[in-house]
Amino acid sequence: DAGVTQSPTHLIKTRGQQVTLRCSPISGHKSVSWYQQVLGQGPQFIFQYYEKEERGRGNFPDRFSARQFPNYSSELNVNALLLGDSALYLCASSFRGSSYEQYFGPGTRLTVT
């Protein structure tokens, strides 16, 4: 079975621009979570979606938004990019089992110049 997939792999944007990142969960997984990992830090939770509804939101500004589609894939959108948004953006999918284990995708490396 394919794991979590994310696109694009790398992205370079200019300050003030907007970006959309995409994630496809493992087949059968209905929950998708997004994390931001700045170099040298642990991942920080941004959003969690389950069955197309937002179920959690981290401490990120309103410039960050996300949605989940009927096929459970997800998009993360960031508006008005700042230099500080440069990071590895990780998507994780989960199956609603007892462990709630999250399986992470390869990530999208975003560089804002």
Next chain:
Amino acid sequence: ELKVEQNPLFLSMQEGKNYTIYCNYSTTSDRLYWYRQDPGKSLESLFVLLSNGAVKQEGRLMASLDTKARLSTLHITAAVHDLSATYFCAVPLSNSGYALNFGKGTSLLVTP
């Protein structure tokens, strides 16, 4: 606010030696996760600990969970170079959800 603290943050150890990484967290949780991350790569799940007293072992790594002390340990036995990576522990932001709060990570370097 849930805090997850790991120590040490940096660890250089010789091959063949043993060491323990500690993960403390500030609120009650019955689940704890350990992940490994190689440079420039994503997170690889190592262990899922689901109850007090849980112990899991895989190769040279063993993880345990003490929910009363809010402490998890990752013990490395007879380290080898291939274990060089960054190790993260993570605790759910709420017991009913999937979102995780990660520690800052322990960067491990195993040298000959």
